[in-house]
Amino acid sequence: MGQVLENIAQFADEIRAEGAEGDKLMRLTDSSAKRLRDAGVIRMLQPKEFGGLECHPREFAETVMGIGAMDGATGWVAGVVGVHPWELTFFDTKAQEEIWGENPDMWMASPYAPMGVAVPVDGGYILNGRWSFSSGTDHCGWVMIGAAVGDEDGNRTNRIMHVLLPRSDYEIDQDSWNVVGLRGTGSKDFIVKDAFVPAHRTLDADIVMSGNGWRHAGRDETLYKFPFSCIFPLGITSSLIGISEGALACYMAAQKERVAVTGIPIMQDPHVLYAIGDAAAEINASRVSILETVDRFWDKTEKGQEVSFEERAIGRRIQVSAAWRAVRAVDEVFARAGGGAMHLKFPMQRFWRDAHVGLTHAIHVPGSIFASSALTQLGGEPQGVHRAMI
Template sequence: MGYGDDVTARVRALAPALSDRARAAEEARRLPDETIADLAATGLFGTLVPKRFGGAELGFATMAAACREAGAGCASTGWLSAIYTLHNWMVALFPEKAQEEVWAERPYALIPCTLAPSGTAEPVDGGHTVTGRWSWGSGVMHADHVMVLALVTAGGGIEPRLFLLPRADVAVHDVWHTSGMRGTGSNDIEVAGAFVPAHRSVPLADLAEGRSPGSRVHPGVPYRTPLVPVFALAGAAPVLGTAEGVLARFRARMEGRVMSYTGERQRDLMSGQIRLAAATADLRAARLLLEDALGAASGDDAADLRRRANARLAAAHVVATARRVVNDLCGAAGASTQLIDSPFQRAQRDVNTISGHVVFDPDASYALWGKIELGLDPGPVNLV
């Protein structure tokens, strides 16, 4: 199976089917099994998996491009495409034994990850006992493993650690009743005193600074890249793709739409032409910003605080641009696009929902960048 541009092309070819399945995914509050199988067949989930485990070991640009294509068809599918692909990269940051266990049978896994510190972990002989309940478990409905962040109290301090558990060790609570992003099935995950061996946990600080155990096993640049910039930028990619999908639908709709009362075709109206052009320019600029930030997010100096803050700035700006364009185009496309069968209203609800993710908060992201750019202390609790 080829990778690189081939993966992006295969996901692009799949996008119409993803669009056709979007309403069913929304109503089921999870992706169809056939969508998971189709995405896996494109090779997307293995793009960031090391070659020694059967993956492609590519950079983040390929992943982002493919997830934009998935998002153009269905925002929920695009988001889970990014989640599953990114979390396979995160497995490569764990100790080698954990990687061998997760990828023993195939070169990818289906793993949700929640980074809110909603649990605790008690040190025990050979590892930790983990307890807690976590919200926002995107991808848990098809999961074979999960990753959760828990706080360890040891040596007079508190250490956040990421824990990797098999799906059998967790309970899933059906709470995902939302207005948007319904197809992600982002239900709650509960762990009730499960033992996690030492090789299945990593200090969050090691991941945040690009010095994880996996960085010492795999020499490739992606495995020395800090977590938060990649998470923010990878998550922004399908949101941008959703906006690009709305733009394509808006253009197609303009061609045949006749305005009520006046009988004019929307394609002949200057207002429609201006909206089309402005949205095109905005999304092109957002794509270039995303691609530039992805290129700068990895490398030997990727742990530099300014580079990390720049990724947060870019991701938040890309998502804010996508949201504004989607809402503007949906407003200009007419009231009939709010019918429940319309992909316009679904994309609008989805983008408005995902824009609320903490990593995309524009005020926090802009302020964080401004503090660091001006040489101020960003404070101890920042996603950077």
């Protein structure tokens, strides 16, 4: 167990207990957010010169899994918000100083989807728009978001940037998050009206997504040379695997003394025992496959070797299939959990809801990823959107 996970694991019972409260609040409780902050979870991929830990991505993934198994929403926020310091490393140093200079524990929310338009003006851009699904946003002092660059008439162009905004430049719509699962993530909408974004707080999205962020920023650490298409989905899928592990743990605890309506103790029912064993194996396979990809990509990157498009496409296929495999396994045990699992006073139903909502994230859509990986292995060359996020 890594040091950060050890730091947070001592509060596992409290985080589990506060998951129900976060579900009602539709955001993390203040104390759960403070525990993440104090444990250093969000600084794991942050550069050392700004108080970060520069951890191996595997340790980050294992930490997020561990937190997700305690409470799904807390794990999700750790995984999503925890990736943003990695990208901030590629921005102008002035922007890093603004965010981390006085507070290395400053958090940034997202999303990257270009839901707004930034119109060029002297010294920067004027930004307008509304963004959805900003996980953990109530506990963040900044956002790192996608925006389309506008022309002189304010119309969207094909150029996409990632931009940084302080909390004073946007308004959170507190009524915009009322969902069936991952309620505690507080993934609310926020609105930006005529905010000025200085040029040093912007970064062309292609620089990051192409894997050239480290060159742009003049960095040579293995962590920052690591492929974007592996590290960006890592926090999200790791939290989902952790959620699945948490669901399985809840199920196992509840079944030890359970007797089915047939009068047969669950521990004597070979059919249920088979389902448990199969689900446990599938969830473990999801964990192992995603961590193996991280280790393999790290080893190549550390040796100065390029991780090819084909390898990245296969890595994304592994990551997406891991998510689906883990959630299908949760369904298998949940369907055999009995009526008691439906009670809101028990956490298993929350893990089940969180797992299904987590699976809907765009990073888990298999279509183009599976097609692109297969086409590449057959000697083809995916084009356009079929290369996106690979």
